[in-house]
Amino acid sequence: MPRKGATLNKDSDKKTTKRNPKTVGSTERPAVKSKVSLSPSQVTSSTVNSQEPAKATYETVKSSQVMPLDVDSQKNVTSFSREILLSEVPSSSSMASASTLEDEKRDHRESSSKEIDVGTEDPVNEDLKPPPLAGTNVMNVILVCAECAPWSKTGGLGDVAGALPKALARRGHRVMVVVPLYGNYAEPQHTGVRKMFKIDGQDMEVNYFHAYIDNVDFVFIDSPIFQHRGNNIYGGNRVDILKRMDLFCKAAIVVPWHVPCGGICYGDGNLVFIANDWHTALLPVYLKAYFRDNGVMKFTRSVLVIHNIAHQGRGPMDDFSIVDLPAQYADLFKLYDPVGGDHFNIFAAGLKTADRVVTVSHGYAWELKTSEGGWGLNGIRNENEWKLQGIVNGIDIEEWNPQLDVYLKSDGYANYSLDTLQTGKPQCKAALQKEMNLPVRDDVPLIGFIGRLDHQKGVDLIAEAIPWMMGQDVQLVMLGTGRPDLEQMLKQIEGQYGDKVRGWVGFSVKTAHRITAGADILLMPSRFEPCGLNQLYAMSYGTVPVVHAVGGLRDTVQPFDPFNESGYGWTFGRAEANQLIDALGNCLLTYRQYKQSWEGLQRRGMMQDLSWDHAAEKYEEVLVAAKYQW
Numbered sequence: 351m352p353r354k355g356a357t358l359n360k361d362s363d364k365k366t367t368k369r370n371p372k373t374v375g376s377t378e379r380p381a382v383k384s385k386v387s388l389s390p391s392q393v394t395s396s397t398v399n400s401q402e403p404a405k406a407t408y409e410t411v412k413s414s415q416v417m418p419l420d421v422d423s424q425k426n427v428t429s430f431s432r433e434i435l436l437s438e439v440p441s442s443s444s445m446a447s448a449s450t451l452e453d454e455k456r457d458h459r460e461s462s463s464k465e466i467d468v469g470t471e472d473p474v475n476e477d478l479k480p481p482p483l484a485g486t487n488v489m490n491v492i493l494v495c496a497e498c499a500p501w502s503k504t505g506g507l508g509d510v511a512g513a514l515p516k517a518l519a520r521r522g523h524r525v526m527v528v529v530p531l532y533g534n535y536a537e538p539q540h541t542g543v544r545k546m547f548k549i550d551g552q553d554m555e556v557n558y559f560h561a562y563i564d565n566v567d568f569v570f571i572d573s574p575i576f577q578h579r580g581n582n583i584y585g586g587n588r589v590d591i592l593k594r595m596d597l598f599c600k601a602a603i604v605v606p607w608h609v610p611c612g613g614i615c616y617g618d619g620n621l622v623f624i625a626n627d628w629h630t631a632l633l634p635v636y637l638k639a640y641f642r643d644n645g646v647m648k649f650t651r652s653v654l655v656i657h658n659i660a661h662q663g664r665g666p667m668d669d670f671s672i673v674d675l676p677a678q679y680a681d682l683f684k685l686y687d688p689v690g691g692d693h694f695n696i697f698a699a700g701l702k703t704a705d706r707v708v709t710v711s712h713g714y715a716w717e718l719k720t721s722e723g724g725w726g727l728n729g730i731r732n733e734n735e736w737k738l739q740g741i742v743n744g745i746d747i748e749e750w751n752p753q754l755d756v757y758l759k760s761d762g763y764a765n766y767s768l769d770t771l772q773t774g775k776p777q778c779k780a781a782l783q784k785e786m787n788l789p790v791r792d793d794v795p796l797i798g799f800i801g802r803l804d805h806q807k808g809v810d811l812i813a814e815a816i817p818w819m820m821g822q823d824v825q826l827v828m829l830g831t832g833r834p835d836l837e838q839m840l841k842q843i844e845g846q847y848g849d850k851v852r853g854w855v856g857f858s859v860k861t862a863h864r865i866t867a868g869a870d871i872l873l874m875p876s877r878f879e880p881c882g883l884n885q886l887y888a889m890s891y892g893t894v895p896v897v898h899a900v901g902g903l904r905d906t907v908q909p910f911d912p913f914n915e916s917g918y919g920w921t922f923g924r925a926e927a928n929q930l931i932d933a934l935g936n937c938l939l940t941y942r943q944y945k946q947s948w949e950g951l952q953r954r955g956m957m958q959d960l961s962w963d964h965a966a967e968k969y970e971e972v973l974v975a976a977k978y979q980w
């Protein structure tokens with residue numbers, strides 16, 4: 351991936367990163383003079399001395415800057431709250447706020463410009479340097495996510511965690527991502543901070559690693575239970591997963607106190623957490639139960655983003671004992687299920703306790719109201735309507751850009767732009783046909799599908815439409831991994847129609863990029879799709895989407911109107927094979943007989959501004975709303 355400072359191992363297409371000198375250089379930030387700085391080994395009584403101390407040395411927090419907590423006010427002290435609340439938590443005044451950091455950066459700029467005074471600096475221009483786009487709304491933002499591209503990714507969640515923070519940082523916010531350390535990544539350095547947490551009665555140690563890339567702090571949580579899980583992040587039984595996410599949330603919520611980034615911890619001033627999906631929905635709950643209800647972090651806010659409500663962290667009510675909370679919080683998790691009665695539901699508790707809730711499109715925000723779309727959480731969603739907002743995802747235009755795409759630089763592929771669409775894209779198509787061992791023909795429409803193989807993605811609808819499709823002169827390339835029966839189906843279709851179909855079972859970022867560039871058409875018959883990123887990637891590569899008009903797909907794929915020559919693709923109203931066939935049939939007709947309209951579709955798609963910048967502005971509005979709400 352062309353991400354600055356983090357390169358994928360392209361040969362094996364594994365999601366680990368390799369050390370290279372450029373990478374190391376790009377992780378350096380301007381040194382900040384810390385007004386108050388922390389010693390990793392002295393921050394709290396529960397912080398374990400590191401055997402591998404951080405390279406930088408930090409001053410010790412003075413005892414006057416330490417705020418002992420009023421533990422008497424706790425009704426029911428659990429092991430985590432005992433550890434957290436009885437430990438010395440530095441007061442917010444000892445921590446850097448975003449504005450302090452800005453001051454520090456300015457100080458640094460000023461001092462370094464003095465040092466290199468070569469007479470070319472224009473002091474007037476320096477003074478005129480525009481303020482951050484966010485203006486006075488600049489905040490400290492910590493996004494917490496179970497995966498983050500390019501280090502870890504099973505789908506769109508990882509893409510968002512890798513890209514949204516950069517866009518928020520571009521607006522001037524101080525931004526951190528907290529993610530588990532699943533492998534041996536090159537960039538992160540040990541911070542020297544270690545902490546112990548009790549999970550379901552068992553002591554677990556975590557180590558905190560840090561990297562600074564593209565103006566974002568990445569903090570990696572290292573624990574044996576995360577190691578080597580990169581290819582199976584959500585694997586294991588229900589209780590194992592719950593314990594992993596529990597440890598992750600507990601370890602993440604104390605990061606602003608204990609993990610210095612560029613020498614300074616974030617602290618709780620002007621701070622907002624962004625949690626993502628059920629895996630981190632415990633974080634808003636912990637913020638409330640361990641901190642705010644005890645008079646600590648009173649002004650810290652939490653936003654919970656729904657990427658997919660179908661996965662909720664459900665289990666029997668007994669699971670409540672694992673999350674180590676006082677009994678009065680049990681009701682937050684309790685959800686009545688018509689089939690199973692009361693059960694334990696982590697997403698439910700997160701939705702209730704988060705200050706704000708975002709979901710990844712307007713269409714999905716509406717669908718969540720319904721019993722079909724809300725998957726049992728529609729009632730809670732509707733009770734919390736006032737704090738829910740839909741914001742359509744963007745795309746990382748450094749990574750998903752046909753002009754820069756690193757996966758198009760070899761094997762006959764080519765980078766292309768709007769200007770070179772007519773030559774570059776056919777070259778990519780020919781290279782894809784060759785790589786997939788399909789006849790190399792420019793005139794045959796090449797249809798792509800990329801996605802997790804599960805009920806959501808509607809891959810079975812493609813299978814149903816196969817007999818019709820194979821009667822057409824088309825080629826089909828499908829890439830996916832997931833349910834074994836659907837993987838088997840992919841292989842079977844390829845076996846049956848070898849001269850027209852490739853069914854690639856596996857997870858390959860490189861192949862996903864190449865299909866996006868080489869295909870003429872991208873099929874997304876998803877039954878539900880909160881936002882969908884592949885259709886956005888497709889449009890920006892001049893690949894025309896054919897989608898089920900649902901959730902984010904309906905928001906982003908305006909249907910083609912041949913009379914006005916407007917729109918970006920074809921949509922169909924119900925997730926049924928015959929509807930897919932109708933839409934695809936019209937699409938193929940246009941491809942074959944209306945070349946100019948086709949090129950118009952491609953160009954309009956490529957000309958859209960699909961970057962994260964717009965979405966980041968919308969997120970900022972949510973963060974600010976959360977900040978000022980009581």
Ligand SMILES: Nc1ncnc2c1ncn2[C@@H]1O[C@H](COP(=O)(O)OP(=O)(O)O[C@H]2O[C@H](CO)[C@@H](O)[C@H](O)[C@H]2O)[C@@H](O)[C@H]1O
Binds near residue numbers: 507658743829830
């Ligand atoms: N076999 C494979 N090999 C390589 N790459 C593969 C792959 N299968 C999928 N991918 C990649 O994973 C990502 C999938 O993103 P999506 O947003 O389309 O779906 P997902 O359902 O995972 O995300 C959920 O979260 C996102 C983010 O909010 C929402 O857009 C979406 O609707 C919601 O379901 C894309 O980058 C795609 O290229």
